[in-house]
Amino acid sequence: MDKLKIGIIGSGGIAQSRHIPTFQQLEEKVSIEGVYDINQDRAQEVAASFSIARVYHNIERMLEEVDAVIICTPNKFHADIAVQALNRGIHVLCEKPMAITTEECSRMIEAAEKTDSVLAVAFHYRFGPEAQIAKQMMENHEIGDPLVCRFQALRRRKVPGWGVFTNKELQGGGSLIDYGCHLLDLSLWLLGDPEPLEVMAKTYDRLSKAPNLTNEWGQFDHTTFNVEDHVTGYITFENDITLQLECSWAANIKEDTEQLSISGVEGGFQLFPFELYQAKYGTLLNSTAQINKIDNIEPYYQANNFVDACTGEAELIVKPEQAMKVTKIVEALYRSSESGQSVRFEENPTSFEESY
Numbered sequence: 001m002d003k004l005k006i007g008i009i010g011s012g013g014i015a016q017s018r019h020i021p022t023f024q025q026l027e028e029k030v031s032i033e034g035v036y037d038i039n040q041d042r043a044q045e046v047a048a049s050f051s052i053a054r055v056y057h058n059i060e061r062m063l064e065e066v067d068a069v070i071i072c073t074p075n076k077f078h079a080d081i082a083v084q085a086l087n088r089g090i091h092v093l094c095e096k097p098m099a100i101t102t103e104e105c106s107r108m109i110e111a112a113e114k115t116d117s118v119l120a121v122a123f124h125y126r127f128g129p130e131a132q133i134a135k136q137m138m139e140n141h142e143i144g145d146p147l148v149c150r151f152q153a154l155r156r157r158k159v160p161g162w163g164v165f166t167n168k169e170l171q172g173g174g175s176l177i178d179y180g181c182h183l184l185d186l187s188l189w190l191l192g193d194p195e196p197l198e199v200m201a202k203t204y205d206r207l208s209k210a211p212n213l214t215n216e217w218g219q220f221d222h223t224t225f226n227v228e229d230h231v232t233g234y235i236t237f238e239n240d241i242t243l244q245l246e247c248s249w250a251a252n253i254k255e256d257t258e259q260l261s262i263s264g265v266e267g268g269f270q271l272f273p274f275e276l277y278q279a280k281y282g283t284l285l286n287s288t289a290q291i292n293k294i295d296n297i298e299p300y301y302q303a304n305n306f307v308d309a310c311t312g313e314a315e316l317i318v319k320p321e322q323a324m325k326v327t328k329i330v331e332a333l334y335r336s337s338e339s340g341q342s343v344r345f346e347e348n349p350t351s352f353e354e355s356y
């Protein structure tokens with residue numbers, strides 16, 4: 001069978017550390033035709049260091065020669081580039097978040113449907129072993145109806161010091177849209193994709209604006225920093241499910257903390273490390289799982305699923321409608337913090353109103 005020809009758009013950190021090496025591991029199924037970056041010098045360097053044959057000077061030219069593209073640009077450009085590719089019938093794996101606004105996500109989905117192309121979003125946490133076990137457990141109703149979900153995505157003093165992560169116009173926000181979105185996606189997936197009813201959030205930015213912040217992930221300009229570095233939020237869903245969240249790039253805490261847990265009627269679990277609590281024999285039994293960690297297995301499974309979905313051999317695991325729901329909730333959390341009010345969703349999936 002012919003190899004899937006792919007192009008890489010945006011050749012910065014995530015393209016180099018994840019997508020290019022991962023797709024090169026899938027060389028039996030995939031060939032990386034070339035890279036495109038508005039920074040052509042970077043594209044040249046990356047092509048040379050990964051032995052990629054071509055550097056494209058514009059996206060249109062790339063789209064004439066590939067079957068699929070991997071979008072690794074700042075968030076602001078995800079939607080327009082994806083629509084451009086999808087309109088030509090080119091499959092897309094887009095880095096997370098899918099886009100900054102729900103309206104952009106809708107345009108992406110419309111273009112994918114029109115040309116019957118695959119549109120995947122790189123929420124790679126779903127492909128981790130703990131997440132896979134938890135998903136099967138939820139599908140087997142091991143903890144009964146889910147009631148309360150909570151996640152923490154907390155980094156200690158690690159504001160990204162590269163790229164444009166602290167620029168609101170280009171990224172749409174800070175720690176929530178960048179880091180918290182992974183755990184939010186995972187929560188929604190494990191909960192079975194419930195419809196959100198209302199959100200309430202509070203964002204903070206005072207730490208990163210402090211000129212003397214000690215930062216472990218490089219330098220950033222605190223005078224131009226205009227995104228949030230810490231968020232707390234509360235979401236209610238249909239079926240009486242609620243979710244509490246906290247995420248940060250720069251928390252003053254003992255150590256980085258990443259956790260997701262769900263309590264259901266008949267049991268509960270936490271993911272990291274995996275533990276299951278089940279109401280049995282008149283008590284709550286605790287079980288743990290022996291998980292063999294394999295480095296970079298999540299991106300590998302993600303890439304494999306994308307390629308197999310493009311060739312019609314597998315169902316996409318991260319569906320675009322699910323990724324759009326993450327953006328819709330993130331957008332509403334930001335709106336809630338700005339207004340100081342909760343935001344209630346209407347029936348129309350692309351709109352929401354503030355409730356008073």
Ligand SMILES: NC(=O)c1ccc[n+]([C@@H]2O[C@H](COP(=O)([O-])OP(=O)(O)OC[C@H]3O[C@@H](n4cnc5c(N)ncnc54)[C@H](O)[C@@H]3O)[C@@H](O)[C@H]2O)c1
Binds near residue numbers: 009012037075162163
């Ligand atoms: N899945 C994850 O865990 C994860 C981790 C890091 C970053 N990301 C996502 O990946 C994307 C890129 O992040 P990064 O860390 O690689 O950033 P980066 O700044 O290191 O790289 C971005 C690259 O895109 C290029 N670029 C900018 N605008 C462009 C355009 N219009 N067309 C083509 N190229 C353009 C820049 O020149 C740069 O080389 C973001 O959406 C980010 O949220 C995801």
